[in-house]
Amino acid sequence: DGGITQSPKYLFRKEGQNVTLSCEQNLNHDAMYWYRQDPGQGLRLIYYSQIVNDFQKGDIAEGYSVSREKKESFPLTVTSAQKNPTAFYLCASSFGQGAETQYFGPGTRLLVL
Amino acid sequence: AQSVTQPDIHITVSEGASLELRCNYSYGATPYLFWYVQSPGQGLQLLLKYFSGDTLVQGIKGFEAEFKRSQSSFNLRKPSVHWSDAAEYFCAVGAGITGGGNKLTFGTGTQLKVEL
Numbered sequence A: 001d002g003g004i005t006q007s008p009k010y011l012f013r014k015e016g017q018n019v020t021l022s023c024e025q026n027l028n029h030d031a032m033y034w035y036r037q038d039p040g041q042g043l044r045l046i047y048y049s050q051i052v053n054d055f056q057k058g059d060i061a062e063g064y065s066v067s068r069e070k071k072e073s074f075p076l077t078v079t080s081a082q083k084n085p086t087a088f089y090l091c092a093s094s095f096g097q098g099a100e101t102q103y104f105g106p107g108t109r110l111l112v113l
Numbered sequence B: 001a002q003s004v005t006q007p008d009i010h011i012t013v014s015e016g017a018s019l020e021l022r023c024n025y026s027y028g029a030t031p032y033l034f035w036y037v038q039s040p041g042q043g044l045q046l047l048l049k050y051f052s053g054d055t056l057v058q059g060i061k062g063f064e065a066e067f068k069r070s071q072s073s074f075n076l077r078k079p080s081v082h083w084s085d086a087a088e089y090f091c092a093v094g095a096g097i098t099g100g101g102n103k104l105t106f107g108t109g110t111q112l113k114v115e116l
Helices: none
Strands: A004-007 A010-013 A019-025 A031-037 A043-051 A054-057 A064-066 A076-078 A087-094 A108-112 B003-005 B010-014 B019-021 B024-026 B032-038 B044-050 B056-058 B064-068 B073-078 B087-096 B102-106 B110-115
Touching: A004 A087, A010 A019, A019 A031, A019 A087, A019 A108, A043 A064, A043 B102, B003 B087, B003 B102, B010 B019, B019 B110, B024 B073, B032 B064, B032 B073, B044 B056, B044 B064, B044 B073, B073 B087
Parallel strands: A010 A108, B010 B110
Antiparallel strands: A004 A019, A019 A076, A031 A043, A031 A087, A043 A054, A064 A076, A087 A108, B003 B024, B019 B073, B032 B044, B032 B087, B056 B064, B064 B073, B087 B102, B087 B110
16 A cells, blocks of 8 residues: 555653654655644644755754655654654655645654653 | 635534535635645545636545635535544645645644534
């Protein structure tokens, strides 16, 4: 089955700790995206990548970092600089052709201990 | 900059009743418009999309939406709601990015409750 997988489903972060959220897709999509979802605020774009080894900041990139070493994978690291990391994180991908649909993974909920 | 407004935070309808969820957007050019649905703790599922052409678009699960340029609206409708439609619904506007892909701007969502 083609799709997007995110792991883990739940993640707990301790004070001062960096944590990494995994996103993998087997849809052969070029573009991948990370969103943060908070109650009542919709989804906000953190980072996006249009091609391997390249990525761009979204609207709320501070405190986050990404890498895109493989087409299939776009991990997100929530660093200790992100002071309010508790949220639901969603990964998405698309073909990267412009007018197109983004497909979403099941999400990772990050909680702070 | 593009923006999306979903004026209704919560809507409650009876099962079998009709439904309309409102969405207004702001965008300088012809927009790409989407409706997604999200069940609790889950990712987003695409209901339907508008890129160009016929302004009335059909989606999955019996949903439809109508693009009205003069009103900058893209309202979602369903003639008869089922209890399983209870979820959160997001409207989004997309803009192409130089180099490929598109940037989606989402509304804050409308939570739909269905009374049996």
